[in-house]
Amino acid sequence: MRHAKPGAVSRRNFLKGTATGAVGTAAAGGAAAAIMSASGAASATASAPPKGSSYPFYGAHQSGILTPPPDRKQAASCVAAFDVTVGSRSELADLMATLTGTAATLTAGGPPAYLGLGQPPSDSDVLGPSMPADGLTVTVGVGATLFDSRFGLSAAKPRRLTDMPTFPDDALEDAWTGGDLSLQLCAHHPDAVHHALRLVMKHARGGMQLRWKMQGYASPPRPAGAGRNLLGFKDGTANPTGSLASSLAWVTSPAEPAWAVGGSYQVVRLIRMLVEFWDRVSITEQENMFGRRRDSGAPLDGTVESDIPDYPADPTGAVIPLDSHIRLANPRTAATASQRMLRRSYNYDLGVDANGDMQAGHVFVAYQQDVARQFATVQARLAGEPLVDYVQPFGGGYFFVLPGVKDASDWYGKGLLS
Amino acid sequence: MASVLAMAAGGGAGAVIVALPASGSVSSAVTVTNTTCASQWGTASTAAGTRTLTITSGATVPGEVNLDNASGGVVAEVESLGPGASVQMTVTLSSGTYQFACYLTGQAVTRSAPRTLVGSSGPGPIAVTPLTLGQLAGPDGQYQAYAAGELSALAGKVTQIRADLSNGDLATARSDWLQAQMDWELVGASYDSFGPLGQAVDGLPTGLPGGASNPRFTGLHRLEYGLWHGQSASSLLTVATRLAADVSRVQANLTSPGLAGDAANLPVRAHEILEDALRDHLSLADDEGGGAGYPETYADAQVTRVVLGELAPLIATRAPSLVATASAQLTALQNALSATLDNFQWQRPSSATRAQRETIDADTGAALETLSIVPDILEVRAGS
Numbered sequence: 001m002r003h004a005k006p007g008a009v010s011r012r013n014f015l016k017g018t019a020t021g022a023v024g025t026a027a028a029g030g031a032a033a034a035i036m037s038a039s040g041a042a043s044a045t046a047s048a049p050p051k052g053s054s055y056p057f058y059g060a061h062q063s064g065i066l067t068p069p070p071d072r073k074q075a076a077s078c079v080a081a082f083d084v085t086v087g088s089r090s091e092l093a094d095l096m097a098t099l100t101g102t103a104a105t106l107t108a109g110g111p112p113a114y115l116g117l118g119q120p121p122s123d124s125d126v127l128g129p130s131m132p133a134d135g136l137t138v139t140v141g142v143g144a145t146l147f148d149s150r151f152g153l154s155a156a157k158p159r160r161l162t163d164m165p166t167f168p169d170d171a172l173e174d175a176w177t178g179g180d181l182s183l184q185l186c187a188h189h190p191d192a193v194h195h196a197l198r199l200v201m202k203h204a205r206g207g208m209q210l211r212w213k214m215q216g217y218a219s220p221p222r223p224a225g226a227g228r229n230l231l232g233f234k235d236g237t238a239n240p241t242g243s244l245a246s247s248l249a250w251v252t253s254p255a256e257p258a259w260a261v262g263g264s265y266q267v268v269r270l271i272r273m274l275v276e277f278w279d280r281v282s283i284t285e286q287e288n289m290f291g292r293r294r295d296s297g298a299p300l301d302g303t304v305e306s307d308i309p310d311y312p313a314d315p316t317g318a319v320i321p322l323d324s325h326i327r328l329a330n331p332r333t334a335a336t337a338s339q340r341m342l343r344r345s346y347n348y349d350l351g352v353d354a355n356g357d358m359q360a361g362h363v364f365v366a367y368q369q370d371v372a373r374q375f376a377t378v379q380a381r382l383a384g385e386p387l388v389d390y391v392q393p394f395g396g397g398y399f400f401v402l403p404g405v406k407d408a409s410d411w412y413g414k415g416l417l418s
Numbered sequence: 419m420a421s422v423l424a425m426a427a428g429g430g431a432g433a434v435i436v437a438l439p440a441s442g443s444v445s446s447a448v449t450v451t452n453t454t455c456a457s458q459w460g461t462a463s464t465a466a467g468t469r470t471l472t473i474t475s476g477a478t479v480p481g482e483v484n485l486d487n488a489s490g491g492v493v494a495e496v497e498s499l500g501p502g503a504s505v506q507m508t509v510t511l512s513s514g515t516y517q518f519a520c521y522l523t524g525q526a527v528t529r530s531a532p533r534t535l536v537g538s539s540g541p542g543p544i545a546v547t548p549l550t551l552g553q554l555a556g557p558d559g560q561y562q563a564y565a566a567g568e569l570s571a572l573a574g575k576v577t578q579i580r581a582d583l584s585n586g587d588l589a590t591a592r593s594d595w596l597q598a599q600m601d602w603e604l605v606g607a608s609y610d611s612f613g614p615l616g617q618a619v620d621g622l623p624t625g626l627p628g629g630a631s632n633p634r635f636t637g638l639h640r641l642e643y644g645l646w647h648g649q650s651a652s653s654l655l656t657v658a659t660r661l662a663a664d665v666s667r668v669q670a671n672l673t674s675p676g677l678a679g680d681a682a683n684l685p686v687r688a689h690e691i692l693e694d695a696l697r698d699h700l701s702l703a704d705d706e707g708g709g710a711g712y713p714e715t716y717a718d719a720q721v722t723r724v725v726l727g728e729l730a731p732l733i734a735t736r737a738p739s740l741v742a743t744a745s746a747q748l749t750a751l752q753n754a755l756s757a758t759l760d761n762f763q764w765q766r767p768s769s770a771t772r773a774q775r776e777t778i779d780a781d782t783g784a785a786l787e788t789l790s791i792v793p794d795i796l797e798v799r800a801g802s
Contacts, residue, residue, distance in 0.1 A: 168625040171703070276783070277693050280790030282797070284497045293505065301480070301500025310500070318523055319480040319498040354767075355700035356779035389609060 053188075054133035057107045059404045060262050064139030064184050065249060065367045070239050070344045071226070073218055074135050074186040077346045078193045079268050079363055080213035081143070081179025081397060085206070089151045093417040095207035099140060100411035102203045106196045109133030126195040134192035138200075140412050141182035141266045141399030156416055158251070158260045160371045164267070164398040167379050169388040176270055176395025179211040184266070184365065190215065212395060214270055216346025216363040225297055225305045230273050230347050230360050231390070233290050234297035237305050238330055240340055248374070249342050249367045259415030262403030265371035267341075269364035270348075270395035276357050278390045289387045291324030299326065308332070328381050339377050341368040361391070371398060445470040448518065448530070450499065452477045455520035455528035466513040466535040466542075474504040481522030482800040488515040488532070491545025492799060511535050512542030521800040546795055547736050548802040551681055557728040558681035562673055564724055565605050569669045572601035576662045579641070583655040591654070592645050596710055596764070599638050603717035606687055606725060607668075608694030613676040618664040622704050630706065637661055639706045646707025685796035688725045689789040691718050696782050702767060709766030715782070716755045719748045722789065729796065736795040744788045751781035 055063045068074065086092050109132045112123035123131060147157035166172055183200065185193045193215065201210065219227035226234040240248055251263045278286070287293055287300060297305035301319045309320055311332060320327050330340060343366050350359035368374035402413050446469060448456035456473070471494070473483055478501050485494040493516065494509045518530040575598040582591035607616045619637045626632035630643045641661060644654045673679045695718040698704040699711040723745065726733070730741045754777045758770045767775065 166625060166627045171622075171624045274697060276786075277697065280689070280693070280786060282794045284495070288497070296506070298503075298505075300498045301503055303504040307503075314480065314500065319500045354702045355696055356776065356783070357696070357701070 053135060054107060054109055055135060055137050057104050057138075057405065058407055058410075060406070061250060061264070061404045062137075062139045062401055063107070063404075064137035064186050065264055065342065065344065065401065066245055067137065068135075069241060069245065070236055070342060071241065073344055074137070074188050075218045075220075076188065076190040076193045077184065077186045077216040077218070077363065078197055078213055079216070079365065080183045080185070080197060081211045081268075081399075082181040082183065082208040083211050084146065084180045084208045086208075087150075089153070089417060091207065092151050093411075093413070095204060096140075096412040096414075096417065098203050098207070099200065100405055102200050103138035103140070103412075104405070104408075106199060107133055107136050107138055109136075124195060124198055126191055126198070131195075132192070135186075135188040136192055136196055137184075137186045138196065139182075139184040139186075139266075139401055141184075141401040142413070142416075143179050143182065143397055143399050145178065146180045153416065156257050156259065158263070158265070158400045159253075159256050160265060160373075161400045162398060164396060165376070167393070168383040170393045173394050176212045176214075178397045179399075181208060182266060182268065182397065182399040182401075190217070214348050214363050214395075216348050218346055229345075229362055230275055231278055231286070231290075232294055233286075233292060234305060235345060235362075236343055237292075237297055238326070239343055244340075245342050248338075248340055249369060251369045253369070257416075259413075260400065260403065264367045264369065264401045265375075266399040266401045267364070267366045267368075267371060267375045268396035268399065269362075269393050271362040271364055272359065272392040272394055273361040274357070274390050274392070275360055281390075288321050288324060289385075289390075291320045291326035300324075323385055325382070325385055325387050328385055329378055339374050341366045341374040341378070364396070367401070444468070445472065447472045447474070449474050449476050450481065450483055450518075450520050450522070452479065452522060452525050453528060456483075456518035456530035459518055459530040459533050461531045461533055463534040463536050466511055466537045468508060468510045470506060470508045472504060472506050473499060475499050475501055477501050477522055477525075479523045479525065481520060481525070484519045484521070484799070484801070485509070486517050486519050487545045488517075489545070489547075491547050493543060493545045495799070497800075510542050512540065513537055514542075519801060527801060544737070546797070546799075549732065549796055549798055550802045551798050553732060554681035554684055554796070554798070557732065558678070558684045560728045561606075561684055561687070561725060562678050564728075565607075565678055566669065566672055568601055568605045568721075569665065569672065572598055572605065573662070573665050573669065575601055576658060576665055580655060580658045580662065583651045583658055586651045588645060588651055591651070592708070595638070595641055595645055596708065596713060599642070599708070599710055600713055600717040602638055603714050604721050606691050606718075606721040607677070608687070608691040608718070611683060611687065611690070612668060612678070615664070615668050615671055615677065619661065619668060622698075622706075637664060639704060642708045642710075643706040682798050684725065685729060685793045688722060688729055688792040689786070691722050691725070692782065692786055692789060694718065696786065700767070700779060700782060705767075709768070710764065711767045712755050712758055712770075712778070713764045715778070716752055719752050719755075719785075722785075723748055726789075726792075729792065732796055733792065737791060740788060740791065744785060747781060747785035747788055751778065751785055754778045754781050 055067050057063065084092060084095060086095055111129060112121070112131050115122050127134065144157065144161045144163050147153045147161070163178060183197070185196045187193050187196065197213070219229070222228050226236040229235040239245070249264050251260050251265070283294060291309070292299055298307055299309035299320060301309055301314060309326065309332065311320070311327065314320055317327070330336065343364065345365055346363045348361055348363050353359050366375050403415065405412060444465065444467065446459065448458045448471065450456060450473065471485070473496055480498055480500050483496045483499055484492045487493055493511065494507060496505050496507065499505060513536050515532045515534045517532040520528045575594055579591050579594045579598060582588075582594055602620055607620070610617055620639065621635065621637055622639055623629040623632060623635045626634055636657065638661065641654060641657050644657060668677065671677055695715040699714045699718070702711060705711055726741055726744055733740050754774065758765055758774050770778070
């Protein structure tokens with residue numbers, strides 16, 4: 001189970017000094033091949049893992065977007081952005097092949113290879129000796145900067161891919177924004193996310209460097225329905241599902257480069273929530289800002305979470321304010337239906353702010369087939385909404401999630417880089 | 419805060435409020451229609467305590483439903499109840515008499531019969547005494563007069579800065595900038611509460627592509643940025659001249675609703691000026707080089723004191739000890755800030771000791787927890 005890139009015969013800088021790093025290269029023998037054969041998808045399938053313990057790695061689309069879907073997303077996540085440090089297109093291809101091999105290994109699970117006494121162990125054992133997949137999905141995206149002059153890729157850039165613009169209420173910090181590559185890791189437990197990031201970086205050490213990362217956790221239903229964000233409100237209630245979700249998520253347009261079909265535009269927004277301030281605001285004001293009841297998640301004109309708000313019956317916003325978050329985000333008109341997107345967001349908790357407040361917030365992650373038509377349009381509509389006093393977007397980025405890895409001979413971005 | 423629904427005579431349909439027993443509590447279900455208000459509430463006396471109310475609308479129009487005590491204080495509210503919707507709320511009611519009041523758009527106000535709850539279940543939540551916009555007019559007038567005075571002081575200081583810059587005296591310009599920034603804080607226009615005109619005076623590069631280098635970044639913080647980033651006196655004179663014009667615009671429009679003209683905003687100011695200090699100054703988020711988070715916070719505490727004084731008579735009848743508590747907390751905060759002065763000079767927050775910083779943050783937080791009640795007890799509700 002090797003992710004061969006034809007022509008990759010020399011050792012790359014990013015592999016130097018890491019004997020286990022050669023998993024993705026055709027020429028690499030010995031140790032690398034051993035890792036793959038010991039823990040590849042075939043052996044994982046044979047061991048018949050319990051349902052949900054692993055998700056498919058190969059397919060037309062990457063997992064971690066609709067597999068599993070947002071309403072059944074794994075409990076733990078990390079979004080990491082990297083800058084690539086390789087010097088040529090062929091080295092970039094090798095890096096992507098390496099990433100592919102590691103991701104295939106991790107998502108399948110299975111005992112790591114024994115490398116003998118002559119080198120450090122192949123795996124950290126953070127997940128123990130059997131290295132379960134733990135529902136891991138690995139979702140790889142590329143940023144607009146990858147298409148600059150370094151690799152001669154500018155002509156192949158997805159049509160809508162740009163750096164994330166600064167929206168009117170943003171306070172973007174360079175240290176938390178952008179990147180050449182994005183890596184979304186989701187698993188049932190946080191240790192599996194940590195383990196995956198660590199192994200991915202070990203194998204790709206010389207080829208890419210971590211720019212920023214944010215771990216996240218999903219809230220279970222409290223007591224039912226969509227999980228709650230750290231403002232106490234249910235989040236994701238109106239997420240598209242089923243075929244609607246598919247039709248909104250995947251790039252199909254013939255106007256896009258052929259290699260990009262099957263990919264998806266990923267928007268990551270790191271949003272600090274000023275939870276101390278929020279907790280000092282009346283329930284009525286909180287509910288008017290969202291447009292939903294806090295307890296039940298029902299729209300303010302409804303009874304239960306799944307009720308559809310009836311905006312035509314409330315043209316002046318007497319019940320659901322015109323500037324409430326749900327009304328601005330999704331006006332539920334024919335004209336705005338194609339602007340909907342798939343949100344797959346998590347909560348985060350970090351340390352302490354300079355003023356003694358908790359650092360906590362929301363890792364907003366959205367997928368769509370056209371970032372200009374979908375996220376950017378909705379975000380423009382949300383500019384200045386009352387909620388902005390309580391949240392501060394400070395990082396993230398626009399990325400393009402590569403089409404799926406079709407089979408063991410394919411690798412991330414093969415269509416782009418071959 | 420709450421919108422006030424237009425009330426007019428009219429016939430029509432209704433909304434329903436229900437109270438059913440849940441585990442450990444009593445429940446009641448009631449319905450509201452265009453012409454009836456929680457008729458199921460009944461009059462039979464029943465036990466006080468925690469109770470889940472299910473309020474269902476059988477009305478054709480939206481509305482607001484309050485549960486009032488015998489003196490007209492509001493103990494619970496559903497601010498917006500859509501036609502046909504059903505809302506549950508769990509409330510703790512002490513012994514006493516309670517009555518629903520229904521304010522439906524375009525309908526006459528209706529009320530249920532009063533019902534008496536008996537038995538000792540401990541003190542219930544404090545009821546909010548209704549307040550009219552008219553009652554806030556006097557305090558807001560006082561605030562406008564006060565703010566006009568602070569704006570005059572600010573305008574004078576900006577004139578001074580322009581003179582400093584004309585003379586190429588950047589050192590004096592820096593100390594005058596601090597005075598001007600504190601004058602602005604003393605106006606109390608936090609949280610963009612003066613809209614775009616206030617933003618022009620005190621905006622941050624937040625949201626601007628390129629940040630501080632964006633030409634749309636103007637005002638006091640733009641001046642601060644230049645003064646602490648080696649920009650020339652002549653280039654900053656342009657910034658200061660623009661600032662003078664923007665301050666004039668705020669002065670000219672001070673009493674418009676988008677600035678200080680909406681009296682309903684005054685209770686919010688009592689809370690959110692200090693929230694602004696926490697969010698922007700003590701977090702260092704708005705430090706463009708001057709390191710003035712502590713004097714800015716000191717000034718914010720000062721103007722909060724002024725606003726509290728203007729609202730004190732209205733607060734006193736609703737939360738008798740609040741003003742005294744908040745005043746003591748603001749004094750503690752100002753003392754903690756003053757303790758960081760070195761030879762009567764403000765220092766950067768980064769030079770404070772951990773103990774000093776934690777005391778400042780604790781005092782700020784304690785004051786905010788107290789002040790956050792002010793907008794709730796002084797909210798202008800339906801029917802007021």
